[in-house]
Amino acid sequence: RRPKNFPPGPTILPIVGNLLQLNLENPLKDFERLRKTYGNVYSLFIGPRPAVFINGLKAMKEAMVTKGVEFAGRPQDMFNNEITENKGVILADYGPQWREHRRFALMTLRNFGLGKKSMEERIHDEIQHTIETLDKSIGKTMSPQVMFHNMSSNIICQVLFGTRYEYDDYFIKEVVRCFTENAKIANGPWVMLYDALPMIRNLPLPCNKAFENAKICKGLVNRLVSEHKKTRVPGEPRDFLDCYLDELAKAAEDSTFSEDKLILYALDLHFAGTDTTSNTLLTAFLYLISHPHIQERCHQEIDKVLGGKDQASFDDRNDMPYVQAVIHESQRIANTVPLSVFHTTTKDTELMGYSIPKGTMIIQNLTSLHNEEGQWKYPHEFNPENFLNDQGEFVKPEAFMPFSAGPRMCLGEGLARMELFLIMVTLLRKFKFIWPEDAGEPDFTPVYGVTLSPRPYRMKVQLRSSE
Numbered sequence: 001r002r003p004k005n006f007p008p009g010p011t012i013l014p015i016v017g018n019l020l021q022l023n024l025e026n027p028l029k030d031f032e033r034l035r036k037t038y039g040n041v042y043s044l045f046i047g048p049r050p051a052v053f054i055n056g057l058k059a060m061k062e063a064m065v066t067k068g069v070e071f072a073g074r075p076q077d078m079f080n081n082e083i084t085e086n087k088g089v090i091l092a093d094y095g096p097q098w099r100e101h102r103r104f105a106l107m108t109l110r111n112f113g114l115g116k117k118s119m120e121e122r123i124h125d126e127i128q129h130t131i132e133t134l135d136k137s138i139g140k141t142m143s144p145q146v147m148f149h150n151m152s153s154n155i156i157c158q159v160l161f162g163t164r165y166e167y168d169d170y171f172i173k174e175v176v177r178c179f180t181e182n183a184k185i186a187n188g189p190w191v192m193l194y195d196a197l198p199m200i201r202n203l204p205l206p207c208n209k210a211f212e213n214a215k216i217c218k219g220l221v222n223r224l225v226s227e228h229k230k231t232r233v234p235g236e237p238r239d240f241l242d243c244y245l246d247e248l249a250k251a252a253e254d255s256t257f258s259e260d261k262l263i264l265y266a267l268d269l270h271f272a273g274t275d276t277t278s279n280t281l282l283t284a285f286l287y288l289i290s291h292p293h294i295q296e297r298c299h300q301e302i303d304k305v306l307g308g309k310d311q312a313s314f315d316d317r318n319d320m321p322y323v324q325a326v327i328h329e330s331q332r333i334a335n336t337v338p339l340s341v342f343h344t345t346t347k348d349t350e351l352m353g354y355s356i357p358k359g360t361m362i363i364q365n366l367t368s369l370h371n372e373e374g375q376w377k378y379p380h381e382f383n384p385e386n387f388l389n390d391q392g393e394f395v396k397p398e399a400f401m402p403f404s405a406g407p408r409m410c411l412g413e414g415l416a417r418m419e420l421f422l423i424m425v426t427l428l429r430k431f432k433f434i435w436p437e438d439a440g441e442p443d444f445t446p447v448y449g450v451t452l453s454p455r456p457y458r459m460k461v462q463l464r465s466s467e
């Protein structure tokens with residue numbers, strides 16, 4: 001039964017709750033349908049566990065911004081907590097471990113961005129390797145899937161481990177494979193059942209593959225930690241691992257830092273920084289190759305602003321309103337993390353007049369913001385005009401929240417935005433990307449997972465200087 005004044009929802013069945021009313025392969029359409037029936041704040045039972053769904057800008061702002069701390073918890077004792085052994089930052093509950101590890105990650109990202117070699121340079125270095133891959137495909141068609149994953153993975157690897165990997169290196173191939181597989185398993189049908197029905201947890205379920213993948217990744221990062229311990233110079237950190245080891249050396253007794261957390265913490269950041277940025281890029285390029293007039297306008301603006309400059313800098317975005325609009329529109333349409341990361345309430349609270357007890361699971365339906373009627377000029381089509389005003393200036397509507405909002409908001413937003421801009425501008429400056437004539441109609445329906453990804457596609461690569 002729903003507690004008194006709890007958000008409404010469909011009838012709850014014993015044991016399974018509302019699971020049978022959802023398409024477990026991809027429940028996003030069901031969540032939209034339920035929103036139409038029950039309003040912007042409704043509830044569903046995942047087995048015996050109640051979950052409140054938040055839709056639309058008004059309710060989202062009240063929860064995530066106005067009452068941010070009250071909604072800043074994370075569910076524990078779920079499948080994904082077991083995978084990360086409660087040691088990272090993404091799934092850590094609201095409290096000292098989360099706070100200290102979040103602060104540390106933000107500080108490290110900032111320091112390695114502003115240090116000797118700026119983040120912009122690191123990103124540009126990696127883009128050069130991608131350009132080498134693309135150069136080999138000029139005049140041909142190629143699949144961008146793994147390329148963008150390798151690229152995003154390497155950028156965050158430089159911060160975390162002080163190194164990048166050749167695209168055929170075992171480390172990056174395995175890590176990218178494990179991340180992409182686990183992103184689909186992590187909220188797939190078997191995990192929904194695992195979380196809902198504790199009695200099945202010891203069975204050999206297909207989702208257990210995620211544990212094997214996590215073990216492989218842990219082994220790989222463990223090797224890096226051991227190497228770092230041998231070669232580091234205390235007080236002269238080369239990367240995130242060194243910084244953490246330095247921090248451990250001076251940690252107070254009540255510190256939440258510990259060596260056994262380091263591997264999963266690094267993996268947390270590596271995963272969060274890989275599958276998100278690359279799926280956003282894949283979506284952006286899918287739409288650019290299927291909307292050649294939009295790509296052409298980007299080419300014109302990039303040529304005009306960069307002129308004879310060697311390379312783009314992140315500051316150039318201020319002179320490129322159209323490109324900025326295209327990137328943001330790609331993020332809106334990509335809707336890369338459609339349900340954000342699940343939250344919980346940290347105390348008894350209220351939302352839009354409903355009462356929500358402490359510890360209730362909160363699911364942010366970010367899709368509901370990105371296609372909300374009244375918030376966008378063109379909510380249901382790919383159109384950069386959504387981010388341009390009548391003067392052609394770039395504007396960001398409030399309902400744009402791909403990184404979520406409030407205390408748990410994505411801590412990699414700054415890095416991700418820099419990557420998206422520099423990668424897209426640099427690649428579009430040099431190449432024209434074309435939908436292959438024999439590829440049929442593009443399929444824009446994304447594949448469901450913790451991150452949405454476009455269906456695999458191919459693109460033809462042309463050198464712009466040869467046009």
Ligand code: HEM
Binds near residue numbers: 272273341
């Ligand atoms: C386009 C790229 C990205 C998107 C769309 C994205 C989106 C998100 C979203 C929706 C959340 C959940 C926020 C919440 O629970 O309210 C999140 C959390 C997080 N993201 Fe990102 N992200 C991106 C890139 C990155 C990158 C590059 C990093 C690299 C460090 C990163 C690290 C994290 C971390 C650590 C969290 C957990 C924060 C916490 O729980 O306090 N993300 N991200």
